[in-house]
Amino acid sequence: MAERLxxxxxxxxxxxxxxxxxxxxxxxxxxxxxxxxENGVFIPSALLALKLARALGVDVEAVFSLDxxx
Amino acid sequence: xxxxxVERAERMSRARAGLMALAAAVLMINIxxxxxxxxxxxxxxxxxxxxxxxxxxxFILWNGGGMRLGGRMRALMNDELSLxxxxxxxxxxxYAAIAAALTVYVLNWSTPVSTGDxxxxxxxxxxxxxxxxxxxxxxx
Numbered sequence: 001m002a003e004r005l006x007x008x009x010x011x012x013x014x015x016x017x018x019x020x021x022x023x024x025x026x027x028x029x030x031x032x033x034x035x036x037x038e039n040g041v042f043i044p045s046a047l048l049a050l051k052l053a054r055a056l057g058v059d060v061e062a063v064f065s066l067d068x069x070x
Numbered sequence: 071x072x073x074x075x076v077e078r079a080e081r082m083s084r085a086r087a088g089l090m091a092l093a094a095a096v097l098m099i100n101i102x103x104x105x106x107x108x109x110x111x112x113x114x115x116x117x118x119x120x121x122x123x124x125x126x127x128x129f130i131l132w133n134g135g136g137m138r139l140g141g142r143m144r145a146l147m148n149d150e151l152s153l154x155x156x157x158x159x160x161x162x163x164x165y166a167a168i169a170a171a172l173t174v175y176v177l178n179w180s181t182p183v184s185t186g187d188x189x190x191x192x193x194x195x196x197x198x199x200x201x202x203x204x205x206x207x208x209x210x
Contacts, residue, residue, distance in 0.1 A: 021076045021077060024076045025072060025075070025076050028145065028146070028149075029146070029149040029150065029151070030076065030079055030080055030083060030146055030147070030149050030151065030152070031076050031077070031080050032080060032083070032151060032208075033149050033150060033151040033152075036151055036210070041210065042151050042154070044150065045150060048150050
């Protein structure tokens with residue numbers, strides 16, 4: 001059974017009317033990093049995951065979760 | 071840090087990736103047109119220029135370049151994703167260099183390859199693949 005990291009970054013960012021660039025600025029990374037995390041292309045480190053959650057004002061579990069695949 | 075900084079860093083990162091793709095093409099063209107010409111791998115300015123070229127791009131692959139930029143801009147251009155892309159590109163370059171070395175090893179059984187040419191194929195091939203790989207990862 002494989003596990004996959006999914007995230008609600010785009011949804012949470014949208015709820016706060018934040019652009020990718022604005023969130024990138026808050027976290028101190030490039031816009032591309034935000035884009036690739038949202039699309040599941042890039043799996044961020046624990047440090048970046050925590051920074052993203054803090055920038056959105058939520059717990060890290062509200063942003064990232066583990067999905068199990070058959 | 072402002073949104074303008076983020077946008078500027080993105081533009082510069084794309085330009086850096088473009089420059090690396092161009093450098094990869096130049097390295098491959100150099101290998102092809104200089105193959106079998108000892109002047110380009112022997113002692114002298116032409117031979118030394120290869121050392122400078124490879125050394126320069128290895129240095130940029132290692133630290134991301136942009137030494138004249140401010141710390142914040144460099145941090146944005148060399149964030150976590152960029153560092154991971156560079157690590158993957160360097161791994162791809164390493165495997166390409168090994169593949170190039172094995173190819174030259176086999177080629178040498180039928181067609182003698184000079185030491186200078188062999189080393190240029192291995193070093194240039196490895197660095198060119200690393201640069202091209204980094205550019206493609208940055209453009210995704």
